[in-house]
Amino acid sequence: MKPLLVALATAALFAAALVADEGMWTFDNFPRKAVAEKYGVQITDEWLDRVQMAIVRLETGCTGSFASPDGLILTNNHCVRSCLAENSTAQRDLVGGGFSAASRDAEIRCQGEQASVLVETVNVTDQMTKALANVPPADAARVRNQTLTTLESTCEVDAEKAGTPLKCEAVSLYQGGQHWLYKYKRYDDVRLVFAPEYAIAAFGGDPDNFQFPRWCLDMSLLRAYENGKPASTPGHLPVNWAGAKQGEAAFVAGHPGTTQRLLTVAQLKAQRDVFLPFWLIRFSELRGRLAQYSKTSPEAARIATDYLDTVENSIKVRRMQLATLLDDRLMERREQEERKLREAVRADAALEALAGKAWDEIARAEATYRKILGPYTWLEGGAGFNSDLFGYARLIVRAAEERTKPNQERLREYTDAALEQVRQALAADVPVYPELEQLRLSYSLERMREHLGPDHPVVKRVLGSATPDERARQLIAGSTLASPKARLALFEGGQAAVDASKDPMIALAQAVDEEARALRKVYEEQVQVPEQQAQQAIADARFKVYGTSIYPDATFTLRLSYGSVQGWNEAGRPVDPFTQLSGLFERATGAAPFALPKTWLEAKPRLDLTTRVNFTTTNDIVGGNSGSPVINGAGEIVGLIFDGNIHSISGGFWYDAEMNRAVAVHPAFIRAALENVYKVPAIARELGIQAAATATAR
């Protein structure tokens, strides 16, 4: 699993939701009673508060948890891979070789990373409903954006005044059924403490990804800093080094990215018919280009590996998602559920007035979505300009233009509240590899030409008489945007600096902006907002028909799932929930991705080969949960989520209690690695390994 895979959708079987270990629950609506009945574990307010304050959202798309009083964050190795790559050079490959800070001074800043702790949530559904009441459809998108921006900025100003600066984010839950303001304490300074080698962290590579049995040390340690010092985090979660037993209750807290279990059939079919095939064909070719490029030299392989991993992971996810949506039995079940809810709505005049037309409105919006998906994706989605330099250029061009407008009139990602993040992205000193840029940009220009056609005005304007290869080369060679200094100068200089710039990437971003913005306007006004309004009506109706004991779709916000340590039955064959070290050494062939690093081969005689390595639980998770702790009833960390089994991918649309399993690193494996392989006593001590003897003996 990779950080925050933007995934898709299924309607939960609401009646069955509390029987199966289903749901990514908000902390305010956790089904404590069902958990107590099924597992005999009482989840208290104190338990919830403590866990909430110990979980961090890594803004690049993962979860982590504080595991020491000095801001140490336990997360996955794959969650820090970009940070490792950005701090690597041809001479020093931190992804391949791993990293261990000899002292706190040697901890390396992850430029693009931020860690956020959710400290408070406020329900603002009423404000949103009021603001949008009687607003004509043509204005709805604008009013919605303005309201959200105002809510957020007021919240941040108030917090600033109170002396406790917070980041405030508007969140829609239940596909628009509820609106909330989420308030985060954000750590902007996050540093790398420890990461094992790629070969053991991702042992088995893409072939084993989403598979089980498994043997991956997919862990790493970061540290949150505040004012240049390690953050004080007394509320951290202790690790129980014995781990969880088979059948024991297990809780996973984290920030699952996206599920689409509440989508209508029209929305699901658009995913099935248009979005997923389009995406899969596009990224499969990109995968081929990256893989072939990787073969040209070891340095090329190093440069491409992080991006290639992400692409391969996403392909696996979307391939399974498409297979799920192509299963007519699932679609028919969803159609039945939808029919049933619509009948209930029709049978009640008040509900009919509220939501009677909602499904048709969504179907209409989806028809528009199907029509614009191509151009929207290529131009506004940026698929036609797959390049970090272009990404910077667009940020700069749009930030300049948006800052000339009042805060509430801006695109949502350029409000005052958001601009600091734009600035940080531009300031981050991460490497730009011209060869990789060339590969990505030439590819995306070529495919854009194929899909929009050589006669499309934007294609003609962008390519002129050049081939995609030639044009990409000119753009990349001519651009200064690989330099953070150059980027910041343009950002600070605003519209005048942008207009005066001779940077060809800036010129490109300007040249396509009118069409791109026009498509975004169509998308927001004719797809997004009407769908959100209709979905809100459906969500309201669903609350009224089925009650509130349902959970919202995942939205990369804090959730808690429950379950237990369990294997499953694969085609008649039981799969044991645990793997052990002996299996790792048996599986190692010496050839990547089944080659063990030297550290492990040398350490073998010192290791207890019955040590548990990875394990599975029934918890309902999804991409974004990467790095989430598995927590026991006592509030101790007993595992580290890093993947799901192959069946868990359908979890974007539905939870299958029989087959869906989360995959976690066992604490015993981490302990063996720190103590007997990498021999990092300071880190082991900080994680309380001295104290662990007690825990193990309990």
Next chain:
Amino acid sequence: MKPLLVALATAALFAAALVADEGMWTFDNFPRKAVAEKYGVQITDEWLDRVQMAIVRLETGCTGSFASPDGLILTNNHCVRSCLAENSTAQRDLVGGGFSAASRDAEIRCQGEQASVLVETVNVTDQMTKALANVPPADAARVRNQTLTTLESTCEVDAEKAGTPLKCEAVSLYQGGQHWLYKYKRYDDVRLVFAPEYAIAAFGGDPDNFQFPRWCLDMSLLRAYENGKPASTPGHLPVNWAGAKQGEAAFVAGHPGTTQRLLTVAQLKAQRDVFLPFWLIRFSELRGRLAQYSKTSPEAARIATDYLDTVENSIKVRRMQLATLLDDRLMERREQEERKLREAVRADAALEALAGKAWDEIARAEATYRKILGPYTWLEGGAGFNSDLFGYARLIVRAAEERTKPNQERLREYTDAALEQVRQALAADVPVYPELEQLRLSYSLERMREHLGPDHPVVKRVLGSATPDERARQLIAGSTLASPKARLALFEGGQAAVDASKDPMIALAQAVDEEARALRKVYEEQVQVPEQQAQQAIADARFKVYGTSIYPDATFTLRLSYGSVQGWNEAGRPVDPFTQLSGLFERATGAAPFALPKTWLEAKPRLDLTTRVNFTTTNDIVGGNSGSPVINGAGEIVGLIFDGNIHSISGGFWYDAEMNRAVAVHPAFIRAALENVYKVPAIARELGIQAAATATAR
């Protein structure tokens, strides 16, 4: 369009078939009356006989027509691209530079090519039905194969005795509703006479493929030889250099490859859910690898271009096919049609006994197909061993084993009748490029490992502890099979020579053969034969319910379609059926694929820019029709099919009279090229261009 794209399926609207220009008709069942009524053209027996004898099937997957009395064959440039590539070197690129034989002595043999003329057809449905009557299901596949092999070999022995050697092939029409024996005169010696440069033949490249307006000189000339001399073909078709007028009746004769208009809904859904996504993802990545490899050097680009073109073309086709099958309206219409036919069957006891269970049997077979598609494709389909050298190895290994069995017991492609083709394939001196082999083989091994899993016994046996890259390198470096002499020695040496061989590719083909053959057995016995029997029952029932005025699905056998020269209406905008030379020069940017070759840039002042270039007709065609002549009511060639518009791709499943158009080269464009650009007077004369003045003036 590319040679013989194995395509998919739709049920024709039988009632409407004669109203629209729908159908790829066999010559014995051409709807003359409907054509006479609609177009006022009387198609006589003489017309049909003459056309049939002038059409050749190019065995690599295209159509051509005799266009001179000396065996000259008019076909597409893309149909001879493999021949051009095989005869190219790093110093002399015939694909890019084109080819023109200075004299007949200079004509180049296309090693892999054969040209066949259909001279007779015999209906053998009764024999097949009798042979299979009362055969238990477990034996049906074997008996079917034996019967076909016997029919073919008897036919060939008889022809040999009569002094007129023929190739006899069993053909199933109407998805098994009829069985025929087709007898061909085959020319084994086919040579290259003329081909323009790639840049003008495929002007617009992949972006313009399946698009219109269009400006492609997608033509070439081959010559059939007999006993080392140009074949005598007095029945050739003359070219009418004026071409067809808008609205004029147009006939297309040729060998359309595959349509699937008579498939059941269960079969269509297996294509939609399993086959097409699997194929598209696999080949999109291969496209990326080939494209990236092409960038490493001009020689790499030359080596990869033919294969890359084929892959890109197929992706475009299958992408549209998937979109077609994902259109629920189409699927619902097919479900309705199926329900209607099933009701008619149920209402008649005799029909019920014949076909009542057929649909359920197909659904059962498709369930098996879904299960085995993966392993079957990787192992028996050879997708896991994408390599010419492996292809040779499998031919050699299987030919050796099969020849130890009686003729009737062999796999169908190794019967006595078929072995000569195996021998010719092994003897053909076509280049094998180790770098391209490495790319294809390492890719396919890697994906096979991903899909079957690293623990699959064949994967373990094939890879051992090597990476796919390493293993591919060993196999390719160690193999001698790039040499035709080495291949023939193994072929002639039979089982003993194969067993004594130390060639690693031979060893690989042997090592996977047991599992591959086992999967083939499952496929034939549990999918193919039960489906053919069920489809035959459905076809019989359909004849009885709807009569015989229906056409069979395309099977790469001779067909005739009718229609007229017409544009269409694209989203409210009328598309003119003709393009002219001025448009070609306007569209040329100087950058591939929109760069004109020097010959055309220099010739521009000599050219009449109003000359017609390409045009569209309503004819119902599909891949395999590439190179088919467009013929007028007088039996003259008035165009050369080379593509369809984007809507024509759905033609695998249904014919849409409003939107479906064939795309052809206009004779005036060919004439201008031969007379004013390439200045090849001997060829122009042989094509009767002197006489054309009369035709033009008519």
